[in-house]
Amino acid sequence: MDVNIVDTTLRDGEQKAGIALGINEKVKIAKILDDIGIYQIEAGSAAMGGEEKASIEKIAALGLKSKISSWNRANIKDIDASIDCGVDIVHIxxxxxxxxxxSKLGKDKAWVLERIKKCTTYALEKGYEVTVGMEDATRSDINFLIEFCTVVSEIGIKRIRYSDTVGISYPRKVFYSIKKLLQEVPIEMEIHAHNDFGMALANSLAAVEAGAKFANCTISGVGERAGNCDFIKFAQTLDMFEGEKVCPLNIEQILRCLSL
Known part of the structure; x- marks a missing residue:
């Protein structure tokens, strides 16, 4: 399967009510995630500025083995803020x-396609690895998703994030949607699941079964509203039932790292 974890504890995880991490706390968490062997750490959203941007800069400067990314809306100012931080990956x-x-953009599909082409081309020309996220993908028309993925793939994007933004999807739908996208477009898929109906783990596993190579997780499943996919549960399930290790350490070693 070769599944890679994109940990978003420092971005989506911090959106959980009651969680407010300081710069030093974020740096400590990033180091622990790196020790565990996490493939990619989504360190925050640089466009927020202030301590958020400062923490991303500090984490990016640590020289960790994990790739460091910053989340961006589809606008050039956001992207420039991430580039200023020296991250490895710009996520748009x-x-x-x-x-x-x-409701959110006040635009149409044609505008979305032109906007994502402009922003991804800009970031790619700056020399950055770029990944693209499809917000609210689980409520999107599959034919438009195919068109969207085709457009960004032709530009040079290698990985797309399929996001269940409001946490309303279920495993069968996630499986068939991602399977269809992979059949139609030569691109890698990443799953971003929310737990509003208790389906974050199941949806993430369904995505992997369909061929997704990347999964967004957080420590203890913390995240906006009901949370995200729990890293430990995801890793343990794949290990026990599929013999797939998402990081070099075993579950006991991971738990020891997280208890520090």
């Missing part, structure tokens, strides 16, 4: 559902 996210394109 944009709504793809009719509902959010209209």
């Amino acid at each position: 996210s944009i709504p793809t559902s009719d509902l959010q394109i209209k």
Whole structure:
């Protein structure tokens, strides 16, 4: 399977009510995630500025083995803020559902395609690895998702994030949607699941079964609203039932690291 973890504790995890991490706490968590062997750490959203941007800069400067990324809206100012931080990966996210394109952006699908082309091309020309997120993918028209993925793939994007932004999907739908996208477009898929209906783990596993090579997780499943996919549960399930290790350490070693 060759599944890689993209840990978003420092970005989506911190959006949980009651969680407010300081710079030193974020640095400590990043070092622990690196010790565990996490492939990629989503360190925050640099466009927020202040301590958020400062913490991303500090984490990016640590020289960790884990790749460091920053989350961005589809605009050049966001991307420049991430570039200023010296991250390894620039992640650009944009709504793809009719509902959010209209309510959040006040635009149409043609605008979304042009916007993502402009922003991804800009970041790629700056020499950065770029990944793209499809916000509210689980409520998006599958034919538009195919068109969207085709457009960014032709630009040079290698990985797309399929996001269950509002946590309303279920395993069978996630499986068939990702399977269809992978059949139609030569691109790697990443799953971002929320736990509003208790499906974050199941949806992430379904995505992996369909061929996704990357999964977003957080420590203890913390995250906005009901949370995200729990890293330990995800890692343990794949290890026990599929013999797939998502990081070099065993579960006992991971738990020891997280208890520090």
